[in-house]
Amino acid sequence: MDSDLTARARIRDAALRHFGEVGFERATIRMIAASAGVSPGLVRHHYGAKESLRAACDEYLVELLRRLNEQAHADPACRDRNHVAAARAALGPYHAYFTRALVDGSAAPLFDEMVRLGEEWLADADAERSDQPTTDRHARATVVTAMALAVQILRPHVSRGLGVDVLSAAGDRLLAHIMIDLYSHPLLTRQAAAEAHAGLDALEQKALQQKAPQQKTARKRKEA
Amino acid sequence: MDSDLTARARIRDAALRHFGEVGFERATIRMIAASAGVSPGLVRHHYGAKESLRAACDEYLVELLRRLNEQAHADPACRDRNHVAAARAALGPYHAYFTRALVDGSAAPLFDEMVRLGEEWLADADAERSDQPTTDRHARATVVTAMALAVQILRPHVSRGLGVDVLSAAGDRLLAHIMIDLYSHPLLTRQAAAEAHAGLDALEQKALQQKAPQQKTARKRKEA
DNA sequence: TGTCGCGCTATACGCTCGTATAGTATCCTG
DNA sequence: CAGGATACTATACGAGCGTATAGCGCGACA
Numbered sequence: 001m002d003s004d005l006t007a008r009a010r011i012r013d014a015a016l017r018h019f020g021e022v023g024f025e026r027a028t029i030r031m032i033a034a035s036a037g038v039s040p041g042l043v044r045h046h047y048g049a050k051e052s053l054r055a056a057c058d059e060y061l062v063e064l065l066r067r068l069n070e071q072a073h074a075d076p077a078c079r080d081r082n083h084v085a086a087a088r089a090a091l092g093p094y095h096a097y098f099t100r101a102l103v104d105g106s107a108a109p110l111f112d113e114m115v116r117l118g119e120e121w122l123a124d125a126d127a128e129r130s131d132q133p134t135t136d137r138h139a140r141a142t143v144v145t146a147m148a149l150a151v152q153i154l155r156p157h158v159s160r161g162l163g164v165d166v167l168s169a170a171g172d173r174l175l176a177h178i179m180i181d182l183y184s185h186p187l188l189t190r191q192a193a194a195e196a197h198a199g200l201d202a203l204e205q206k207a208l209q210q211k212a213p214q215q216k217t218a219r220k221r222k223e224a
Numbered sequence: 225m226d227s228d229l230t231a232r233a234r235i236r237d238a239a240l241r242h243f244g245e246v247g248f249e250r251a252t253i254r255m256i257a258a259s260a261g262v263s264p265g266l267v268r269h270h271y272g273a274k275e276s277l278r279a280a281c282d283e284y285l286v287e288l289l290r291r292l293n294e295q296a297h298a299d300p301a302c303r304d305r306n307h308v309a310a311a312r313a314a315l316g317p318y319h320a321y322f323t324r325a326l327v328d329g330s331a332a333p334l335f336d337e338m339v340r341l342g343e344e345w346l347a348d349a350d351a352e353r354s355d356q357p358t359t360d361r362h363a364r365a366t367v368v369t370a371m372a373l374a375v376q377i378l379r380p381h382v383s384r385g386l387g388v389d390v391l392s393a394a395g396d397r398l399l400a401h402i403m404i405d406l407y408s409h410p411l412l413t414r415q416a417a418a419e420a421h422a423g424l425d426a427l428e429q430k431a432l433q434q435k436a437p438q439q440k441t442a443r444k445r446k447e448a
Numbered sequence: 449t450g451t452c453g454c455g456c457t458a459t460a461c462g463c464t465c466g467t468a469t470a471g472t473a474t475c476c477t478g
Numbered sequence: 479c480a481g482g483a484t485a486c487t488a489t490a491c492g493a494g495c496g497t498a499t500a501g502c503g504c505g506a507c508a
Binding site: 007008038039040041042045046 | 484485486487488489
């Protein structure tokens with residue numbers, strides 16, 4: 001099926017698959033080589049160390065996402081769609097790898113790119129608001145992006161809770177309905193939110209006031 | 225510091241720490257034993273295989289969470305707080321392990337317990353709604369729980385986006401403000417949501433209609 | 449007081465991994 | 479056609495892993 005690809009590309013694809021399925025640690029160069037139909041030595045020949053192979057995978061995905069973004073920007077028809085849903089659909093077979101890379105803390109450029117998209121998406125929502133957001137848009141976009149990715153990252157748990165695999169067509173539809181419902185109904189009333197904000201500020205003030213004497217005692221203990 | 229604990233308990237704590245910090249695969253029995261101040265052989269003596277040690281860690285945390293829940297239920301003062309925030313604070317030092325266990329797909333009981341708490345929390349929000357939720361509460365609670373956990377799981381990325389470590393006091397405050405803002409302001413207008421729901425249903429209908437002829441052609445191809 | 453059980457250590461085995469090296473075939477270039 | 483780079487393989491090495499086993503010290507109990 002992939003036999004028409006370069007051996008180098010086949011190795012990269014196999015690595016993407018294995019890293020995604022079992023994780024970087026459990027995936028072995030020998031397994032990857034076998035999947036690509038080459039000898040283990042060739043993996044080293046093309047990519048050097050295992051870590052470099054992972055870096056090549058990351059780079060490949062970033063490039064892919066970048067191309068998809070440009071494409072999406074060129075086509076203004078899908079601007080109102082959830083940016084994460086779009087990326088998820090596009091990343092398709094690399095989804096497992098993508099998820100693991102995010103959790104491992106690598107793939108930072110991928111995450112940041114999604115935040116950038118989320119920011120544009122949030123701008124539309126902000127336009128509909130009557131009051132001023134209490135925090136800056138980039139920060140909120142970061143959190144929204146993380147939250148949108150959660151379902152994919154915790155896929156087994158969410159699927160269990162929903163009773164359907166979220167990657168199946170039925171699960172995807174159910175999930176979309178849930179998301180729309182959640183996104184269109186505030187979990188906190190405006191009043192409760194104001195109280196919470198105030199309570200948080202009060203707590204902060206109290207902490208600041210308590211800090212000074214605490215530091216004094218700490219210094220005292222050090223002297224003793 | 226932990227010298228007053230049983231060697232068995234010290235091993236478990238060290239395992240919790242190492243599994244959380246570097247992950248199950250990269251953590252070695254020798255490292256864990258050294259941290260606990262015992263010989264590697266004793267780890268095997270008490271817990272058998274490495275996988276059993278992980279199971280013991282899971283079990284210990286489930287028990288801990290269960291106790292905390294009972295405690296929280298007994299005290300009605302904190303019913304209005306975000307359930308995930310409460311659990312996060314309580315799990316404290318085991319946070320890294322907890323996160324990794326969730327992502328690995330293990331720790332299912334932990335997740336399910338949090339969903340149950342989220343369900344109670346959602347019930348309050350539902351009472352404030354004017355319209356009927358389109359999906360059942362358990363499903364929504366599952367997604368909300370996953371989303372609330374996202375920030376912790378993607379901590380490095382979120383911290384980078386916010387410019388503060390979300391585990392620091394300042395980061396925690398900022399995060400709380402963002403959460404309150406997000407939870408109290410719908411990202412979609414009621415109208416946009418209705419359109420999205422309708423659009424989704426239409427798409428589903430179209431897919432169903434297209435499915436039948438596609439299946440026919442598929443069968444035809446098989447016959448050929 | 450003898451000895452049995454248990455917590456614990458020391459040491460070693462076997463395996464698999466990433467990596468290194470030497471060598472072969474293939475193709476491109478002058 | 480010569481010849482070197484390049485793609486690729488076979489084999490081996492050394493390290494680190496989880497796991498197994500044999501034995502030691504020490505308190506409990508009869």
